[in-house]
């Protein structure tokens with residue numbers, strides 16, 4: 001059992017489980033974000049954000065989510081460093097083999113995602129927690145007015161471009177990651193693996209499209 | 222054909238190697254790649270220079286000894302063959318051909334293009350066998366094996382241990398090789414008995430020897446001369462989980 005934390009296959013198992021967890025989380029996150037464009041009333045989103053930052057169940061989930069991210073990142077980095085060490089002398093002419101294209105750039109797409117995540121956390125999460133954001137009062141209750149803040153931001157082109165670019169790279173990460181996780185979990189099948197590969201593309205497209213739709217919609221509103 | 226060769230020359234494991242350029246004239250398009258190298262070596266010997274050292278044995282694609290990284294691909298620009306089965310007609314007159322050894326921490330270079338693949342032997346010693354007496358040929362029919370399993374096991378058994386999978390993998394991972402060995406044995410009743418111990422031992426050994434970790438990139442499958450597929454890696458994962466939990 002303990003080899004799960006130390007062996008190559010064990011570490012990959014843990015990171016792929018964390019990866020699948022993040023994949024599901026992204027869908028939920030996207031759903032909540034889309035509230036801002038689906039409903040004209042910004043308070044729908046603000047109320048959802050309020051629940052997200054105060055509800056006890058969500059708080060528990062948040063800890064699990066952080067754990068998931070940390071687990072995924074720490075094991076990914078350990079494995080990646082071991083992989084670099086496993087070939088100390090590089091080929092002069094390499095990589096002409098026919099392979100899963102995005103697989104070769106997982107660490108790069110991951111690091112771009114990580115940069116985005118750090119900015120995202122500083123920008124948003126900390127504000128939600130420790131309250132520097134503008135407030136609105138509805139029915140005598142104060143809410144952070146994230147909706148207006150987001151709308152203000154996405155009226156500026158550089159934010160829109162940065163945001164979409166980050167998601168495109170995350171999409172590249174997911175095209176390979178989604179189907180790779182299945183193989184890591186030991187699932188491979190003549191008939192179903194092509195289906196999983198197809199779903200990986202659909203899922204990544206939905207994530208990139210869904211998240212990117214928001215700034216584009218707001219910018220052109 | 223006239224060719225330009227760019228070959229990795231390295232005196233011994235501890236000296237730094239470098240590329241040396243050679244020119245070859247009038248090579249027959251019908252000669253094999255290794256014959257082309259033999260021609261080069263004869264020229265070098267007649268000039269009093271050291272010949273290029275490379276591994277080879279059967280020259281009929283079954284032993285797995287030959288292994289060269291040619292123009293960015295293990296076993297060169299063709300699929301499902303070893304270098305000894307590669308012919309010069311796959312190249313064009315005037316081509317520059319870059320020839321390198323397998324590069325992996327677990328496969329140290331002995332000299333020039335020859336690497337030490339003892340790491341694979343160490344893996345086999347760790348579990349690439351069955352310890353039960355399986356009897357002689359007539360006993361083969363005593364234990365029934367599903368046709369499907371027999372076929373999958375035979376497919377996995379086609380692995381010749383050449384190391385192209387490690388050479389091709391961006392992580393220098395040995396998962397395809399180990400996956401093939403695990404599959405070959407775990408699919409048969411004779412190999413099932415010690416399948417848990419085998420997979421734990423072989424994975425531990427694989428990590429200890431300094432091979433990288435699998436990222437399901439698929440370069441191994443693309444370059445394996447014997448058509449071993451990623452399915453065997455997925456099965457290795459399953460066998461590992463079965464033995465662990």
Ligand code: HEM
Nearest residue numbers: 016019022023073076106107110114177178180181184436
């Ligand atoms: C929401 C964000 C993310 C999701 C949904 C996600 C998902 C995944 C999945 C499913 C895999 C495949 C796992 C496997 O092959 O078993 C993967 C691989 C990987 N992830 Fe992430 N990931 C995310 C963010 C990150 C971040 C921030 C890092 C930063 C270090 C990272 C680093 C990696 C690396 C290096 C791999 C490559 C491993 C491989 O190719 O198998 N990921 N990711």
Ligand code: SF4
Nearest residue numbers: 380381383384386445
């Ligand atoms: S799996 Fe294929 S590439 Fe790897 S050692 Fe066996 S025959 Fe060679």
Ligand code: FES
Nearest residue numbers: 278280284285305
């Ligand atoms: S020399 Fe035996 S496989 Fe090439």
